[in-house]
Amino acid sequence: xxxxxxxxxxxxxxxxxxxxxxxxxxxxxxxxxxxxxxxxxxxxxxxxxxxxxxxxxxxxxxxxxxxxxxxxxxxxxxxxxxxxxxxxxxxxxxxxxxxxxxxxxxxxxxxxxxxxxxxxxxxxxxxxxxxxxxxxxxxxxxxxxxxxxxxxxxxxxxxxxxxxxxxxxxxxxxxxxxxxxxxxxxxxxxxxxxxxxxxxxxxxxxxxxxxxxxxxxxxxxxxxxxxxxxxxxxxxxxxxxxxxxxxxxxxxxxxxxxxxxxxxxxxxxxxxxxxxxxxxxxxxxxxxxxxxxxxxxxxxxxxxxxxxxxxxxxxxxxxxxxxxxxxxxxxxxxxxxxxxxx
Numbered sequence: 542x543x544x545x546x547x548x549x550x551x552x553x554x555x556x557x558x559x560x561x562x563x564x565x566x567x568x569x570x571x572x573x574x575x576x577x578x579x580x581x582x583x584x585x586x587x588x589x590x591x592x593x594x595x596x597x598x599x600x601x602x603x604x605x606x607x608x609x610x611x612x613x614x615x616x617x618x619x620x621x622x623x624x625x626x627x628x629x630x631x632x633x634x635x636x637x638x639x640x641x642x643x644x645x646x647x648x649x650x651x652x653x654x655x656x657x658x659x660x661x662x663x664x665x666x667x668x669x670x671x672x673x674x675x676x677x678x679x680x681x682x683x684x685x686x687x688x689x690x691x692x693x694x695x696x697x698x699x700x701x702x703x704x705x706x707x708x709x710x711x712x713x714x715x716x717x718x719x720x721x722x723x724x725x726x727x728x729x730x731x732x733x734x735x736x737x738x739x740x741x742x743x744x745x746x747x748x749x750x751x752x753x754x755x756x757x758x759x760x761x762x763x764x765x766x767x768x769x770x771x772x773x774x775x776x777x778x779x780x781x782x783x784x785x786x787x788x789x790x791x792x793x794x795x796x797x798x799x800x801x802x803x804x805x806x807x808x809x810x811x812x813x814x815x816x817x818x819x820x821x822x823x824x825x826x827x828x829x830x831x832x833x834x835x836x837x838x839x840x841x842x843x844x845x846x847x848x849x850x851x852x853x854x855x856x857x858x859x860x861x862x863x864x865x866x867x868x869x870x871x872x873x874x875x876x877x878x879x880x881x882x883x
Contacts, residue, residue: 794820
């Protein structure tokens with residue numbers, strides 16, 4: 542295993558600061574991310590004018606690039622970043638973007654990252670077909686260079702993501718969700734793609750099966766911590782901080798971990814009232830009552846502790862990696878997902 546030279550190391554003291562930003566985390570792979578952007582833009586190219594117009598619109602909505610960052614950091618922590626690393630990063634970002642486009646159709650969403658959504662601008666038919674195009678481009682990106690192992694990993698992730706989404710729809714209708722099933726849902730919907738990113742990164746840089754598994758486990762636990770924290774923000778955040786009003790999950794009848802814990806530990810009377818309120822379509826005052834119920838029954842503290850538990854597991858998963866700036870950024874990622882406010 543390669544250890545990065547002192548010249549390539551970032552200042553590790555940045556991770557001793559009060560908070561960790563994505564800008565700090567990405568420093569070891571700044572140049573690689575620039576190269577990735579070029580790969581991603583080329584992968585989106587089409588001879589069809591409408592496709593090019595819509596994909597250029599997508600590029601303008603440039604997100605945080607969390608998933609390509611995970612691929613490239615995992616690769617660099619295990620060995621040299623290669624063309625395979627860039628193809629892997631492109632594949633997962635194309636897959637992720639396709640799911641976002643399709644999700645906006647399913648959710649009838651009007652905006653995405655501060656822009657009008659694809660379905661809002663070009664209607665559902667174009668959005669669905671564009672999502673299919675993005676998925677096919679990702680598959681071809683891997684097939685053209687015979688990255689069959691990447692296709693296997695992403696196929697498993699797509700299967701899990703679809704099953705998780707369908708299970709959540711089923712449980713939302715039934716309003717019957719245990720913590721075990723909740724963890725299964727977020728593991729499939731969110732953590733599966735994180736795990737795919739980190740395993741692909743490792744696989745692109747080393748043949749070590751133990752490192753492949755270690756990085757996969759890291760990604761899975763990181764994804765679980767990420768989603769629990771995301772669900773917590775619906776109870777903790779202010780509209781000005783997270784860009785959406787709190788209580789959205791309650792309005793959408795989603796049972797997340799803070800509420801699941803409160804329902805399990807609160808009085809039967811309050812639990813029944815909370816479920817009835819959510820089932821009937823909670824209004825603003827009722828949402829405030831449900832949120833107060835969750836806080837009083839320790840739902841916030843419990844979910845926070847569970848997120849930290851998965852974060853600690855992720856930290857343990859990469860102990861075998863040699864010291865490097867990329868490893869420090871992977872550790873910084875753990876802090877970022879558990880402390881983020883948006």
